[in-house]
Every structure is written in C-alpha cells, then in structure tokens.
Amino acid sequence: xxxxxxxxxxxxxxxxxxxxxxxxxxxxxxxxxxxxxxxxxxxxxxxxxxxxxxxxxxxxxxxxxxxxxxxxxxxxxxxxxxxxxxxxxxxxxxxxxxxxxxxxxxxxxxxxxxxxxxxxxxxxxxxxxxxxxxxxxxxxxx
Numbered sequence: 001x002x003x004x005x006x007x008x009x010x011x012x013x014x015x016x017x018x019x020x021x022x023x024x025x026x027x028x029x030x031x032x033x034x035x036x037x038x039x040x041x042x043x044x045x046x047x048x049x050x051x052x053x054x055x056x057x058x059x060x061x062x063x064x065x066x067x068x069x070x071x072x073x074x075x076x077x078x079x080x081x082x083x084x085x086x087x088x089x090x091x092x093x094x095x096x097x098x099x100x101x102x103x104x105x106x107x108x109x110x111x112x113x114x115x116x117x118x119x120x121x122x123x124x125x126x127x128x129x130x131x132x133x134x135x136x137x138x139x140x141x142x
Contacts, residue, residue: 027078064107072103
C-alpha cells in the first residue's frame with residue numbers, strides 16, 4: 001500500500017487552463033478503480049503508518065474525518081479539475097490531455113485529482129488543489 005502512496009514529484013506550476021473540447025462527462029462512472037482510489041486516500045487519512053503519514057503531510061492533505069473524503073460526481077467540479085490538471089500537464093511539457101478525472105473531495109479545503117486515463121507505467125498520476133482550485137501539489141505518481 002505504501003508503495004502506491006509514495007511518488008516522484010514532477011514540479012508543475014499551472015498558470016492558465018488548457019482548453020480541451022469534450023462533450024462527454026468529465027467525472028468517470030463510479031467503478032472499482034475510483035473506489036480503490038477513494039479507499040487508498042481514506043486509508044492514508046486514518047493510518048498510523050509513519051511513511052504514509054509523512055507522505056500525506058508532504059502532499060498537503062490534512063487529517064479530516066474519513067466521511068469527508070468523497071468521490072466527486074458534480075460535473076462542474078470535475079470539469080474544473082480536468083482543466084487545471086491539463087494546464088499542469090502542459091506546463092510540465094507533457095502533451096497528453098485528459099477529458100476525465102477521478103476527483104476526491106478531501107474535507108473542506110482540498111481536492112485530489114487522479115488521472116485514470118493516462119498512467120506513468122504502473123502509477124496513476126495525481127495532483128492536489130485547494131478549494132479554489134489553486135494548485136497545492138504538482139503532478140505526482142502514486
């Protein structure tokens with residue numbers, strides 16, 4: 001589990017939102033993949049494992065009541081998350097663009113955005129933003 005939570009940070013500063021034209025929904029259907037992501041984040045919130053606690057602190061995810069860590073299904077929130085995620089990809093020199101992202105609401109102050117379309121090998125790409133969608137953590141592999 002801890003190996004899934006440790007990642008190599010790719011410094012990316014989102015400056016402007018990339019435009020991605022997509023008529024499909026930006027929130028994926030809730031499936032095994034998205035619930036696995038949710039459970040991993042919930043575990044990292046509640047565990048006393050020192051490496052995981054350290055990781056959670058490094059990525060600026062505070063301890064919150066576990067019932068405040070939720071999969072987002074609001075299209076407007078997911079579309080905004082995809083936009084900021086794509087801007088970070090572009091700023092890092094990555095030409096890929098996503099049209100869908102699993103978005104996890106982390107209490108009242110954070111969102112974790114997971115790109116389940118494009119992977120970095122066996123790793124899922126993630127980033128953390130605050131409630132105003134300002135980037136807190138650049139893209140990382142988890």
